[in-house]
Amino acid sequence: MYGWQGNILRIDLSTGRTETISFPEEFFHRHIGGRGLAGAFLAEASTLPWDHPDSPFLVFTGPLTGTSAPTSGRYTIMGRSPLTGTIGDSSTGGDLGLELKKGGVDGLIITGRADTPVGLHVTDGKVALERADHLMGLTTDSIFDRMAHLPTLTTTGPAADNGVLFAGVVSDRGHFAGRNGLGTLMASKNLKYLTARGSGRINVADRDALMAARKEILRLSAASPILMGELGLTHWGTGALYDLMHVRRMMPTRNFRETWFEHAPRMNAYFYEKTFAPKKGGCRGCHIQCKKLAMEKHIPEFETMSHFSALIDNDDLETALDANHLCGLYGMDTISMGGTLACWMELTGTPTTRDTILSTIRDTALGRDLGLELGQGSARFAASRGRPELAMAVKGQELPAYDPRGAYGMALAYATSTRGGCHLRAYPISHEILRKPVATDRFSFSSKARIIKLAEDLNGVVDSLTACKFLFLATSLEEFAAVYVGVTGVDTGAHDLMKAGERILYNERMMNCRNGFGAADDDLPPRFFDEEGSSGNSITVLPLDRREFLDTRARYYKIRGLDAKGMPTREKAQELGLPWNG
Numbered sequence: 001m002y003g004w005q006g007n008i009l010r011i012d013l014s015t016g017r018t019e020t021i022s023f024p025e026e027f028f029h030r031h032i033g034g035r036g037l038a039g040a041f042l043a044e045a046s047t048l049p050w051d052h053p054d055s056p057f058l059v060f061t062g063p064l065t066g067t068s069a070p071t072s073g074r075y076t077i078m079g080r081s082p083l084t085g086t087i088g089d090s091s092t093g094g095d096l097g098l099e100l101k102k103g104g105v106d107g108l109i110i111t112g113r114a115d116t117p118v119g120l121h122v123t124d125g126k127v128a129l130e131r132a133d134h135l136m137g138l139t140t141d142s143i144f145d146r147m148a149h150l151p152t153l154t155t156t157g158p159a160a161d162n163g164v165l166f167a168g169v170v171s172d173r174g175h176f177a178g179r180n181g182l183g184t185l186m187a188s189k190n191l192k193y194l195t196a197r198g199s200g201r202i203n204v205a206d207r208d209a210l211m212a213a214r215k216e217i218l219r220l221s222a223a224s225p226i227l228m229g230e231l232g233l234t235h236w237g238t239g240a241l242y243d244l245m246h247v248r249r250m251m252p253t254r255n256f257r258e259t260w261f262e263h264a265p266r267m268n269a270y271f272y273e274k275t276f277a278p279k280k281g282g283c284r285g286c287h288i289q290c291k292k293l294a295m296e297k298h299i300p301e302f303e304t305m306s307h308f309s310a311l312i313d314n315d316d317l318e319t320a321l322d323a324n325h326l327c328g329l330y331g332m333d334t335i336s337m338g339g340t341l342a343c344w345m346e347l348t349g350t351p352t353t354r355d356t357i358l359s360t361i362r363d364t365a366l367g368r369d370l371g372l373e374l375g376q377g378s379a380r381f382a383a384s385r386g387r388p389e390l391a392m393a394v395k396g397q398e399l400p401a402y403d404p405r406g407a408y409g410m411a412l413a414y415a416t417s418t419r420g421g422c423h424l425r426a427y428p429i430s431h432e433i434l435r436k437p438v439a440t441d442r443f444s445f446s447s448k449a450r451i452i453k454l455a456e457d458l459n460g461v462v463d464s465l466t467a468c469k470f471l472f473l474a475t476s477l478e479e480f481a482a483v484y485v486g487v488t489g490v491d492t493g494a495h496d497l498m499k500a501g502e503r504i505l506y507n508e509r510m511m512n513c514r515n516g517f518g519a520a521d522d523d524l525p526p527r528f529f530d531e532e533g534s535s536g537n538s539i540t541v542l543p544l545d546r547r548e549f550l551d552t553r554a555r556y557y558k559i560r561g562l563d564a565k566g567m568p569t570r571e572k573a574q575e576l577g578l579p580w581n582g
Contacts, residue, residue: 002205003063003488004028005104008041011120011127013189014053014112018127029490030577032497033062033106035089036464036504038078039511041109042087043579046511050080051188053113059194060107061097062466066202068210069483070217071468073098073284081180082188083165083336083377084396084420086512088180091463093283094171095152102198114190122196132192136161139329140170147193154194157331160187162367164375166336166398170328174281174291174298178333179397180419205489213482217475218287224474226434233290233470234280238302239269244433245306248442249539250406252399253310255342256392256525259403259533259541261310271317272299288470300324300334303423306401307338312345312352319354323361330365336377337361339398343378343391344370394421395521404524405533405541407432409440409448412552415522416452416560418508426455427469436473445548449555457501464504503576506561510568510578519566522553 006028010019031037038058048055057079064072075097081088100108103124110120117132135143140157147153152172160167160183167183168176177183204210226232226240233240245251246264253261261267272278276294292299300308300320304327308320327334341360350356363371373381378398382391392399397420404411409428417425428451432442440447458477462469467480477494484492524544533541557564561572573580 001025001028002203003067004033005101005106005202007105007125008107008109009105009122009125009127010109010111012112013110013114013118013129013191016129020125028063028106030500031504032461032464032500033065034060034074034076034091034464034466035078035460036500037107038076038089039087039504039507042078042080043507043511046080046087047514048080050082050085050185053189054111055080055185057110057182057186057189057191058107059096059100059110061101062464063488064465064467064483066098066101067204067487068214068285069467069487070214070221071283071286071288071471072466073286074466074468075100076463076466077169077177077182079182079185081182081397081419082184083181085515086180086395086419086517087508088182088185088419089463090169090177090179090182091466092169092171092177093175094154095284096154096171096194096196097466098284099152099196099198101202102200103196104198104200105196108194110189110191112189117190117192119193119195120191122194124197124199135192140331141173141329143193144173147195150195151197152195155192155331156183156187157329157365159330159332159365159375160184162365162375163187164332164365164367165377166333166340166375167331168333170331174293175283176328178335179422181333183331204487206486210483210486213479213486217471217479217483220479221287221471221474226436226473227288227470234288236269236273237290237292237299239272239292239299239305241302241429242268242305245401247537248406248433249534249536249541250403251306251310252392252401252403253534254313255311255346255390256399256403256527257346257531259406260536263315264310267305267309267315267317267320269305272305272321275317276321283468286468288468290470297321297325298328303401304334304338307335307342308357311338311342311401312357314352314357316354319357323357326358326361326365330361332361332365335400336398337364339392340364340374340378340381343382344374347382347385347387347390389526392525392527394524395517397421402429403533403541404528405544407442408445408544409442409452411524411528411544411549412445412448412452412556413455415524415553416456416556418505418512424469425459426452427459428452428455430473434473437476445552449552450559453556453559454498456505457498460501460504461497464500503578506568506572506576507578509560509562510573510581513567514581519553522566524549
């Protein structure tokens with residue numbers, strides 16, 4: 001077998017028992033890896049509450065992980081989300097995936113709950129548990145300092161220890177699996193950290209074919225202005241998008257009440273570069289290197305840069321930098337933290353100050369005073385105060401930094417995302433703003449139902465291979481199908497991979513529907529239908545037309561193979577080869 005190792009470890013932390021399970025090559029072809037493979041195992045226990053001992057915490061590599069395929073230094077974490085109750089997943093960087101595969105392991109299925117906090121060591125497929133009491137309550141930086149002797153380290157921070165529902169998982173200091181509260185799921189098992197070491201090889205079927213496909217991808221990305229140009233991600237990080245959102249008047253401002261931030265020109269990537277002179281970094285095997293580090297602090301990525309400035313009405317650059325740094329130290333998702341702060345500020349009329357922002361982030365991570373409520377996320381907080389409409393969230397997850405009134409494809413993508421409010425499930429910004437692969441009218445729902453469905457399928461494949469979505473701003477699944485063939489030796493085209501992506505998405509939809517999610521949850525907060533954005537500079541930002549949105553969603557359901565209520569059908573499940581459980 002090439003690309004895969006053929007082995008998955010099932011680990012029960014309650015008993016300490018470990019089992020190695022193997023599957024035929026066809027099983028891996030079908031589910032690819034990463035998000036797809038993890039989803040196949042999550043389906044077995046998808047109706048269990050997230051904090052049930054048998055609810056799994058899943059860590060899966062993909063067939064490209066650890067190979068010379070571009071941007072392949074990634075892996076997937078998955079489980080049922082504590083924040084939303086939907087499926088939860090995150091594709092992240094770091095060396096855990098690489099070391100697992102070198103050790104002959106494609107993924108981990110972790111269930112149970114240890115009696116005391118433990119660290120899980122996987123060495124060439126052998127599992128050992130070590131006490132981790134001494135790491136509880138420490139910031140992530142302190143944990144990395146204490147455990148610097150390990151080859152790779154994936155850990156939670158104090159936010160997960162204290163039950164913050166949007167706590168994430170941090171790998172090798174610089175890589176964050178933030179969305180969905182998967183750090184809280186990990187902590188519910190008394191699992192403090194993961195580490196792996198492998199001494200084997202990752203075999204590929206045809207190294208020459210892989211290198212030829214890799215060369216073509218590198219050629220295409222080198223010609224991409226958004227990736228490698230002087231104003232692109234390689235020079236400015238994802239903050240390169242900040243000015244684009246601002247000038248197009250779709251920057252979420254003051255809890256999405258406005259879509260234009262007057263202080264944006266002094267809070268952008270240029271000013272971070274000018275003020276802090278950061279160094280470039282990124283994931284293993286990535287030539288884009290979109291991460292930025294200055295003074296041992298990570299420069300915020302675009303969504304964080306926007307939410308810790310415009311969304312919470314903060315015009316101080318250093319405060320935004322420190323807010324991002326605190327979230328990293330405590331292990332909290334910055335998008336949800338920013339969205340929850342903005343909701344609280346609007347609901348209570350709290351003014352924005354540096355002390356208010358930073359002290360509230362600390363209190364949230366440590367479960368103190370008001371922070372205990374804010375740690376449950378904006379949807380629960382706003383509902384508890386009788387103002388649920390002030391939570392800018394979908395399925396309970398806070399929205400990222402793209403106002404849907406300025407990009408109608410994004411409006412639909414937010415609503416249909418299987419993991420709650422998320423820009424990465426379909427990423428229509430690629431065509432609505434960046435004009436890749438072709439430009440679409442951002443103020444129109446025309447054709448968006450089919451475009452979003454196809455983009456969701458594509459990104460299901462990308463997260464399963466695993467690769468970085470940014471690279472698909474320059475390349476396509478045709479090139480990555482060639483990579484896949486070179487690595488695995490499986491005769492596969494882009495169409496075959498897209499069919500697998502459709503199966504992955506439908507499986508996720510089936511899991512969510514078993515837990516009561518339907519059309520009522522595929523919706524946006526009323527603000528976007530009732531209030532206009534900040535028009536100006538010859539751009540008019542109107543409220544979304546409710547009827548057009550619902551009509552487009554209905555078309556999406558039909559194209560996706562769902563019924564009129566957004567529920568899966570037996571016929572479509574059987575067509576995709578998925579087990580039907582009603």
